[in-house]
Amino acid sequence: MSEEPPPRLDEQLPQIRSRLARASDLLVCLDFDGTLAPIVDEPDEATPLEANERALSELVAEPTVSTAIVSGRSLPDVRNRIDEADAYAGNHGLELARSGAVSVHPIARKRAASIDEVCSALEPVLSPVPGSRIENKRLTATVHTRNVPEPLRPIVHRRTTTILDRFGDDELELSRGKRVLEIGPAIPWGKGNAVELIASGLPDDAATVYVGDDVTDESAFRVVEPAGIGVRVGADDPSAASCRVRSPTDVVSFLQWLGSAGVDLIEQSGRRDETPVDPPRAYPSRGQIDLEYFPKSRDG
Numbered sequence: 360m361s362e363e364p365p366p367r368l369d370e371q372l373p374q375i376r377s378r379l380a381r382a383s384d385l386l387v388c389l390d391f392d393g394t395l396a397p398i399v400d401e402p403d404e405a406t407p408l409e410a411n412e413r414a415l416s417e418l419v420a421e422p423t424v425s426t427a428i429v430s431g432r433s434l435p436d437v438r439n440r441i442d443e444a445d446a447y448a449g450n451h452g453l454e455l456a457r458s459g460a461v462s463v464h465p466i467a468r469k470r471a472a473s474i475d476e477v478c479s480a481l482e483p484v485l486s487p488v489p490g491s492r493i494e495n496k497r498l499t500a501t502v503h504t505r506n507v508p509e510p511l512r513p514i515v516h517r518r519t520t521t522i523l524d525r526f527g528d529d530e531l532e533l534s535r536g537k538r539v540l541e542i543g544p545a546i547p548w549g550k551g552n553a554v555e556l557i558a559s560g561l562p563d564d565a566a567t568v569y570v571g572d573d574v575t576d577e578s579a580f581r582v583v584e585p586a587g588i589g590v591r592v593g594a595d596d597p598s599a600a601s602c603r604v605r606s607p608t609d610v611v612s613f614l615q616w617l618g619s620a621g622v623d624l625i626e627q628s629g630r631r632d633e634t635p636v637d638p639p640r641a642y643p644s645r646g647q648i649d650l651e652y653f654p655k656s657r658d659g
């Protein structure tokens with residue numbers, strides 16, 4: 360990954376056009392917080408921009424386009440916040456909903472009890488810290504520090520690390536996001552893996568676009584680039600994405616552009632007529648799914 364922030368999206372339009380002009384189909388994967396919805400102080404109050412919802416609906420209506428929301432929130436939470444997408448990945452890719460069925464990473468499912476224990480242990484040590492908040496998302500947990508006064512944030516970090524060392528038993532790991540500490544199972548699985556799974560149901564010459572704003576979106580950028588298009592939302596962070604926009608408002612413009620010029624480029628390529636498209640692979644029902652859709656591992 361370059362140390363430099365990626366170039367602005369408008370500077371990259373010729374490259375984006377040429378990638379779309381070679382594609383038979385388009386998969387548009389979108390992060391939620393900071394991408395479709397502006398970042399707000401209270402996580403419960405995050406709402407997508409109406410214009411982003413409209414632009415998503417227009418993409419959903421296009422026969423050459425598939426859509427997915429890929430979020431760090433729990434699956435039920437993110438599905439309640441934004442409707443209509445063809446697929447949803449929650450908990451940073453550990454749970455997936457598509458074609459009417461849900462699959463959960465088998466190791467993450469086993470470690471849900473440890474997440475619960477850690478949340479219970481964190482409650483008494485963090486509740487005295489003003490503004491701190493624990494979001495238990497079953498497969499992962501988020502410790503929020505956005506509303507914690509700056510001088511107290513190191514205390515939250517220390518206490519969280521201490522509890523995780525005591526209860527996590529090497530099964531859980533800590534990572535950082537935007538004013539949050541994310542606690543999840545220590546397994547090599549992230550948003551990028553979820554995007555690969557979703558894309559595997561599409562023809563080989565489909566183009567995948569991924570738009571996201573935070574650290575966990577980087578694994579998805581690495582998966583889609585360079586054949587697809589990664590768009591980092593935010594000012595000047597280095598990223599594996601090939602271009603950037605500044606804010607969720609700019610995401611609106613990009614989604615609108617994809618729904619008009621982007622779809623035209625794909626249709627003009629005419630590749631769809633030549634390529635027989637496999638029917639989307641349906642998710643099997645709960646219970647059958649885990650080992651089939653997620654990799655086996657020693658304790659899986």
Ligand SMILES: O=P(O)(O)OC[C@H]1O[C@H](O[C@H]2O[C@H](CO)[C@@H](O)[C@H](O)[C@H]2O)[C@H](O)[C@@H](O)[C@@H]1O
Pocket residue numbers: 390391392393397398399400401402403405429430431432433494501503505536537538539541573575
């Ligand atoms: O992958 P995402 O959909 O972007 O989810 C990442 C985390 O988003 C939420 O936290 C972030 O947004 C909050 C509301 O704007 C903000 O207050 C917080 O500081 C941000 O980090 C969500 O609450 C987490 O569960 C997600 O993991």
